[in-house]
Amino acid sequence: EAGVAQSPRYKIIEKRQSVAFWCNPISGHATLYWYQQILGQGPKLLIQFQNNGVVDDSQLPKDRFSAERLKGVDSTLKIQPAKLEDSAVYLCASSAQSSGGTEAFFGQGTRLTVV
Amino acid sequence: LAKTTQPISMDSYEGQEVNITCSHNNIATNDYITWYQQFPSQGPRFIIQGYKTKVTNEVASLFIPADRKSSTLSLPRVSLSDTAVYYCLVGDWVGTASKLTFGTGTRLQVTL
Numbered sequence: 001e002a003g004v005a006q007s008p009r010y011k012i013i014e015k016r017q018s019v020a021f022w023c024n025p026i027s028g029h030a031t032l033y034w035y036q037q038i039l040g041q042g043p044k045l046l047i048q049f050q051n052n053g054v055v056d057d058s059q060l061p062k063d064r065f066s067a068e069r070l071k072g073v074d075s076t077l078k079i080q081p082a083k084l085e086d087s088a089v090y091l092c093a094s095s096a097q098s099s100g101g102t103e104a105f106f107g108q109g110t111r112l113t114v115v
Numbered sequence: 116l117a118k119t120t121q122p123i124s125m126d127s128y129e130g131q132e133v134n135i136t137c138s139h140n141n142i143a144t145n146d147y148i149t150w151y152q153q154f155p156s157q158g159p160r161f162i163i164q165g166y167k168t169k170v171t172n173e174v175a176s177l178f179i180p181a182d183r184k185s186s187t188l189s190l191p192r193v194s195l196s197d198t199a200v201y202y203c204l205v206g207d208w209v210g211t212a213s214k215l216t217f218g219t220g221t222r223l224q225v226t227l
Binding site: 104 | 159
């Protein structure tokens with residue numbers, strides 16, 4: 001079974017530039033998560049999709065971050081404009097269950113450095 | 116929002132059993148307890164999940180007392196490759212989907 005695919009693996013941009021990350025979840029998984037992980041901290045949930053609908057984006061900085069899930073499958077996360085404090089690893093995860101216990105599968109992440 | 120508290124770090128020697136305890140005093144009736152493992156430069160990986168009593172799989176055991184206000188992840192005979200950060204999560208409901216909220220985790224260092 002193929003895992004969660006993310007691209008790119010690494011990205012370096014200057015502040016005020018824009019950047020986009022792509023995620024392809026495991027086939028058939030209805031729930032998709034985007035997390036931001038700053039060095040030394042636990043992952044912080046940015047947005048959660050159920051199929052192509054948003055169920056939680058309470059911690060997404062909506063003035064600069066946006067995300068969409070195309071046809072309930074692939075997803076993109078965009079930052080525009082980027083700030084220095086956006087330097088982090090951006091993790092995508094997906095899960096099959098929509099109720100009860102959940103096992104989420106994570107991609108390797110995209111390491112973003114803003115200079 | 117059910118919050119979890121776990122030790123920041125733990126040290127162990129190879130071959131020992133390691134027990135990591137997590138407190139979750141405000142756990143809700145429908146919440147499950149899930150543990151994830153994360154190696155450097157990788158995404159977290161699911162280890163084990165439980166609702167009550169004891170759950171065991173090929174990797175670990177999870178002990179949950181009757182009041183469910185805490186849980187203990189037990190790793191038998193750890194090896195150097197078990198050095199990682201371990202996260203305790205309590206399922207937080209948003210609509211019909213589980214919200215996975217990570218804390219700061221426990222950094223386990225295994226040495227010879």
